[in-house]
Amino acid sequence: MNILLTGAAGQLGSELISLLTTYGTVFATDLSKPHITVENFTELDICNTNELKRLLEQSQPGLIVNAAAYTAVDQAESDRETAFAVNAKLPADLATWAKQNDAGLIHYSTDYIFEGSATHPYVEDDMTGPRNVYGESKLAGEEAITNSGCKHAILRTSWVYSSHGKNFVLSMLALARKGLSLKVVDDQQGCPTWARNLALASCGVIESWQQDPATPAVGVFHYCDDRTLSWYEFAIQIFRTAVKAGLLQKEPELSPVPATEFPTPAQRPEWSVLDTSKIEETFNIQAASFDQAITDVSNEISNREQKS
Numbered sequence: 472m473n474i475l476l477t478g479a480a481g482q483l484g485s486e487l488i489s490l491l492t493t494y495g496t497v498f499a500t501d502l503s504k505p506h507i508t509v510e511n512f513t514e515l516d517i518c519n520t521n522e523l524k525r526l527l528e529q530s531q532p533g534l535i536v537n538a539a540a541y542t543a544v545d546q547a548e549s550d551r552e553t554a555f556a557v558n559a560k561l562p563a564d565l566a567t568w569a570k571q572n573d574a575g576l577i578h579y580s581t582d583y584i585f586e587g588s589a590t591h592p593y594v595e596d597d598m599t600g601p602r603n604v605y606g607e608s609k610l611a612g613e614e615a616i617t618n619s620g621c622k623h624a625i626l627r628t629s630w631v632y633s634s635h636g637k638n639f640v641l642s643m644l645a646l647a648r649k650g651l652s653l654k655v656v657d658d659q660q661g662c663p664t665w666a667r668n669l670a671l672a673s674c675g676v677i678e679s680w681q682q683d684p685a686t687p688a689v690g691v692f693h694y695c696d697d698r699t700l701s702w703y704e705f706a707i708q709i710f711r712t713a714v715k716a717g718l719l720q721k722e723p724e725l726s727p728v729p730a731t732e733f734p735t736p737a738q739r740p741e742w743s744v745l746d747t748s749k750i751e752e753t754f755n756i757q758a759a760s761f762d763q764a765i766t767d768v769s770n771e772i773s774n775r776e777q778k779s
């Protein structure tokens with residue numbers, strides 16, 4: 472089977488590249504080259520419809536894994552057009568091609584499609600109500616895929632981080648290394664998720680589809696790692712493991728503050744917690760350990776820094 476992986480240089484895409492080779496020949500694409508060496512890589516603005524069509528015709532994927540996304544949540548408020556091109560039109564085009572060519576599509580969405588004032592972990596059928604343009608564009612992408620009727624799994628996730636890319640873990644480490652005392656938001660709760668664990672969950676879906684090609688389970692599924700934390704509590708865990716991994720000599724001074732102390736262009740939900748029961752019941756995919764994930768990521772960063 473040929474597999475088309477978009478967003479191959481991103482946090483999730485970089486984790487998927489090597490894992491996907493188990494299931495077929497991977498054709499990878501992104502705006503720029505990934506930091507790891509990849510065969511069959513095409514550098515491309517995937518919103519260019521003709522170029523996308525050419526890539527699809529050339530690679531003839533039996534499976535499309537769409538890890539490309541416009542993830543600049545605040546920037547999306549003033550760049551609605553690009554956010555919708557990447558997060559809504561691209562998934563729609565991929566889904567149309569998948570439907571016409573009998574291919575499967577794995578796509579990713581976000582906790583930010585919810586309004587964020589629930590008092591229970593969100594289940595897949597809960598009412599949506601995005602508070603920002605990013606969330607609106609991701610919801611439009613979900614709807615286009617669902618309506619296309621193609622074989623699909625939409626994995627909604629939250630607070631993604633990894634040892635590379637733009638994420639909260641690397642931002643916190645950079646600030647702590649400046650020796651500053653830090654204020655971190657304590658009234659937004661979510662489930663930090665290591666990109667590798669999301670990639671492994673995606674592999675679980677692929678394996679299930681391979682085992683049951685006649686009646687594959689399709690739909691929207693929530694996947695996140697197993698802890699609910701505020702950004703402040705997440706920062707505490709980051710610094711604890713960073714000290715253990717030798718990335719910091721000591722933990723910085725940290726104070727909890729309300730989100731109103733850091734006004735941002737995009738509003739964010741206070742409650743971003745996803746219930747992962749459905750993915751567990753459907754595919755036997757369990758939420759992975761946050762404690763293990765943050766330890767592994769700290770060690771990865773440390774190993775990389777020691778090598779360079």
Ligand SMILES: NC(=O)c1ccc[n+]([C@@H]2O[C@H](COP(=O)([O-])OP(=O)(O)OC[C@H]3O[C@@H](n4cnc5c(N)ncnc54)[C@H](OP(=O)(O)O)[C@@H]3O)[C@@H](O)[C@H]2O)c1
Binds near residue numbers: 482500581629666
């Ligand atoms: N990050 C989070 O906290 C988070 C939370 C919930 C859900 N998600 C979802 O999880 C999925 C993976 O997120 P991630 O954190 O891995 O995102 P990411 O690191 O931002 O990766 C997305 C990749 O897509 C690329 N891309 C953007 N526009 C493109 C275009 N026009 N043509 C080609 N490539 C383009 C980006 O390139 P550039 O970097 O050069 O723009 C980037 O390499 C996404 O669907 C995202 O919405 C993420």
